[in-house]
Amino acid sequence: MPELKTQQSKSRKPLVDFDQWSELAKADPAAFEAKRAEAIEDMIQRMPEHKQERMRCLQWKIDQVRNQSSNPVSACIKLSEMMWDSLVGPGGLKDVLERVGDRNFEPMPKAKVLDFQSLR
Numbered sequence: 001m002p003e004l005k006t007q008q009s010k011s012r013k014p015l016v017d018f019d020q021w022s023e024l025a026k027a028d029p030a031a032f033e034a035k036r037a038e039a040i041e042d043m044i045q046r047m048p049e050h051k052q053e054r055m056r057c058l059q060w061k062i063d064q065v066r067n068q069s070s071n072p073v074s075a076c077i078k079l080s081e082m083m084w085d086s087l088v089g090p091g092g093l094k095d096v097l098e099r100v101g102d103r104n105f106e107p108m109p110k111a112k113v114l115d116f117q118s119l120r
Helices: 007-011 018-027 029-045 049-068 072-088 093-101
Strands: none
Touching: 018 029, 029 049, 049 072, 072 093
């Protein structure tokens, strides 16, 4: 079956050169991690300012899953589960879309976040 490609995908250079990144990861894991962190931060910086904090929090969570996993495959599985939860889990995209489609749609309640002063 022929591969379907849009005109845009034919003309756009991929954001990541997989072979180059793979070689760097094999040759110098520390340099790979530094470059990965720089690329992620660069991507976050290009987002609207009001979304940047949320993206940094999400990236922190991803990094924690990676750090706590026993191997890369385990991390990949856990991150995949995280993504599925955000799609079909409670309060996920599917939930929200179903609620919006309901004629009696009511937005999620909002709460005031309290700022607790540090004791230090």
